[in-house]
Amino acid sequence: MFATTRATAFAAKRAFSTSAANLSKVAVLGAAGGIGQPLSLLLKENPHVTHLALYDIVNTPGVAADLSHINTNSKVTGHTGIGKGLEDALKDAHVVVIPAGVPRKPGMTRDDLFNTNASIVQGLAEAAAKHCPKAHILIISNPVNSTVPIFAEVMKKAGVFDPRRLYGVTTLDVVRASRFVAEVKNKDPKDVKVTVVGGHSGVTIVPLLSQTGFDFTKEELDALTHRIQFGGDEVVKAKDGTGSATLSMAFAGARFANSVLEATVGGKKDVIEPTFVKSDVFAKEGVDYFSTLVELGPEGAEKIHGLGQISEYEQKLIDAALPELKKNIAKGAAF
Numbered sequence: 001m002f003a004t005t006r007a008t009a010f011a012a013k014r015a016f017s018t019s020a021a022n023l024s025k026v027a028v029l030g031a032a033g034g035i036g037q038p039l040s041l042l043l044k045e046n047p048h049v050t051h052l053a054l055y056d057i058v059n060t061p062g063v064a065a066d067l068s069h070i071n072t073n074s075k076v077t078g079h080t081g082i083g084k085g086l087e088d089a090l091k092d093a094h095v096v097v098i099p100a101g102v103p104r105k106p107g108m109t110r111d112d113l114f115n116t117n118a119s120i121v122q123g124l125a126e127a128a129a130k131h132c133p134k135a136h137i138l139i140i141s142n143p144v145n146s147t148v149p150i151f152a153e154v155m156k157k158a159g160v161f162d163p164r165r166l167y168g169v170t171t172l173d174v175v176r177a178s179r180f181v182a183e184v185k186n187k188d189p190k191d192v193k194v195t196v197v198g199g200h201s202g203v204t205i206v207p208l209l210s211q212t213g214f215d216f217t218k219e220e221l222d223a224l225t226h227r228i229q230f231g232g233d234e235v236v237k238a239k240d241g242t243g244s245a246t247l248s249m250a251f252a253g254a255r256f257a258n259s260v261l262e263a264t265v266g267g268k269k270d271v272i273e274p275t276f277v278k279s280d281v282f283a284k285e286g287v288d289y290f291s292t293l294v295e296l297g298p299e300g301a302e303k304i305h306g307l308g309q310i311s312e313y314e315q316k317l318i319d320a321a322l323p324e325l326k327k328n329i330a331k332g333a334a335f
């Protein structure tokens with residue numbers, strides 16, 4: 001009797017997650033890497049995903065075989081090789097998540113990754129423009145401030161750029177900010193929402209702590225702002241030459257991918273996330289991409305919010321962020 005009840009409950013849960021889901025293909029490019037593997041694991045659990053296509057230049061058959069034994073509804077395929085392998089991974093993809101590229105070592109800035117990662121991202125963009133021009137593209141590869149404009153320029157050149165469907169993933173900054181503020185204020189992070197705007201490196205990361213509903217001393221503001229801006233360095237230093245954030249990034253990437261899936265195929269309304277997109281917010285200042293809260297809908301990034309009310313302290317952070325962002329974006333666009 002007990003076994004039957006449990007079996008019935010299990011079947012009901014499965015039936016719910018299957019019927020509630022509006023299913024689609026998700027491709028992960030760089031799927032065998034430090035981020036790619038745990039990210040793919042988390043996506044394997046996502047009920048919106050019907051097909052998880054894992055692409056990397058190495059090791060995807062093993063990662064795909066391993067993940068394919070997990071008893072969730074999606075099919076898993078592994079792909080390698082920059083021609084047919086990449087084409088098969090991308091064809092019919094609804095969402096493409098890209099953590100391909102080299103990570104930092106201590107002493108490096110994200111911009112130091114430009115030389116290697118720019119061409120990796122450019123190559124992947126050329127393939128996406130050809131094989132899945134309508135997919136929602138989520139860029140994790142650093143430096144995000146430059147790799148997003150690189151991707152956009154390739155799509156423009158191919159005549160398939162849709163600014164609503166290209167997102168720089170800045171969710172890790174939001175995740176960190178929530179965790180760090182919760183620690184200081186002794187709260188559960190699930191109750192702490194921090195909007196982080198700007199870009200994804202050092203001073204271009206601007207947390208809007210005045211909008212959290214908490215009061216902060218000047219010391220707390222300085223310490224938290226610095227920790228959120230340079231959280232990535234903490235991990236790079238602790239990993240001591242073996243890489244940068246992978247597990248927390250996988251968590252953040254899976255969260256953002258889920259938001260895109262919920263808004264585009266799940267029929268969910270009011271999905272709002274900060275993300276680095278083509279934006280008018282500082283276009284007059286010559287900054288064509290910027291992260292603010294963005295409303296996601298069936299077509300992607302449908303409504304870009306402004307900064308809202310910000311403090312004098314935050315205005316200074318924005319003033320410091322804009323010239324650096326402008327430089328990073330121009331470098332990417334000119335590549």
Ligand SMILES: NC(=O)C1=CN([C@@H]2O[C@H](COP(=O)(O)OP(=O)(O)OC[C@H]3O[C@@H](n4cnc5c(N)ncnc54)[C@H](O)[C@@H]3O)[C@@H](O)[C@H]2O)C=CC1
Nearest residue numbers: 030032033034035056057100101102103140141142172249
């Ligand atoms: N946006 C963000 O918040 C964050 C971004 N990152 C960035 O993510 C990237 C990946 O980091 P990890 O996974 O730690 O590095 P990793 O070195 O562990 O993995 C990268 C993977 O990319 C693959 N790869 C290289 N060239 C490729 C190509 N042309 N096509 C497909 N795959 C290719 C490699 O074979 C490797 O498996 C780095 O650029 C890192 O800086 C890391 C953390 C946070």
Ligand SMILES: O=C([O-])CC(=O)C(=O)O
Nearest residue numbers: 104142172232233244245
């Ligand atoms: O710090 C890095 O190089 C990786 C990254 O973007 C982050 O952890 O925010």
